[in-house]
Amino acid sequence: MKSTNKSIYSLLNNHKIVLIVISFILGILLNEYLRSPWVLAGITGLFGGIIALYFRNLRFLLFIPLGLVFSANSQLISADNILNFAGEKIDLEGVLYRSPETRESGSRLYLQTDTVFISGVKEPASGRVIIYSADDSQLLAYGDRVRLVDIKLRPIENFKNPGGFNLRKFYERQGIYARGFVEGQESIISFGRDRSYSPVLHYIDIVRIKFGNFVRAGFPSPENAILNAITVG
Template sequence: MRRPLFDPLLALMAGILTGDFIALPLLTVLTGMLVVLLVLLLCVRNQWNRAAFFLILLLLFIAGLFNIQRQLYLVHQNHHIIHQADQGQVTLEGVILSADQTSTENNALTVRCLRIIQDNSDRPVTGKLRLVVPANLLLQYGDLIRFHSKIKRIQSFHNPGSFNYERTLNRQGIYVSGFVANAAGIVLIRHNSASGIKLKLESFRLQLKQLIYANAPSPQREILEAMTIGN
């Protein structure tokens, strides 16, 4: 039985694994992809099927390599938030992409940064930031916020074992973190600044959580929350 997808998937996986260990310049990757694509079109036009199949595998290999390294390429942009690390207190605006409870005292927000405010003026910034805030702040997906914090690079804990915290967050496009100690350091500008299906889903999850907390005592409500909405 023939397996037409086995070789392409294997090539894509090989590219991802290679890119995880070897970092190549963006220009090199894009140039290689363009050259392979042009030669592939030539092979298809001349019906050189074996060569075309090999070039398809090579193109998928390069695509996998690019996919695993794309966050690294974005970091080198001039407006990326990583360039504000270790620069003291800064004021930033961004949209919340996720909100996770890390402890009874704190929540961890993933924020897509939009602008930095300095010297009574603002300029655009890009990239994601992990922001730790007090758990009593009622913030959710899609909220546009302004906060005041020191920005620091994500670092691993260097604990025994194979888990690499820094690498895991970097793969998600998160290279820096911030901390807000109390409500004075953060302002909610407006709700629902995001769009799409996820915003509706997160709004439904919040309504369901409020319903559970209004009708169930602790610890039953925490158990119901974990079972129904996964918090």
């Protein structure tokens, strides 16, 4: 047993990069179970700095707060973050940063927000949201600027299963903070392609969507789904 412990100690002492990597990974894993990792990152960073001053061999512990910061949500919740408007009836405007996805019933839109209207008052907004529509968004494509009328956003929450998949953090890493639902096309106003998005990619996405709609209309299920998956994804 003693020889095994000595071998492990010798290995770690001669390959300190292993301790650094382990500490960094530990910080990332801790973030998965924390709602606000910034406080713990500050505390561990402070104590890690003090320990490093007196115990040079323990400097690798400084990589725990670095792992926390690395895996934490990079965007702090600012005053204009879309989460601050969750639960209110608003008109929401932004750009589709991904192509709309067709579902069995309706569609899913990925919106980069920049403006909200509350009781007719225009305010800046930031952050991404997922919007579910009861209708198929056949007329929308990547890069389109849209306004969603009378929508109420909800924060993304985890399921109540202990040890289950952390859905909230999964979306936060993508900058997605909330989701909402609109009844149909009458609640979606399209202004066409936003100037900041590539016209070439916008046109390609339109062609892809039209082809997908043609396949869904011309072939029975599940053949149409398989053909779309093979050709346009």
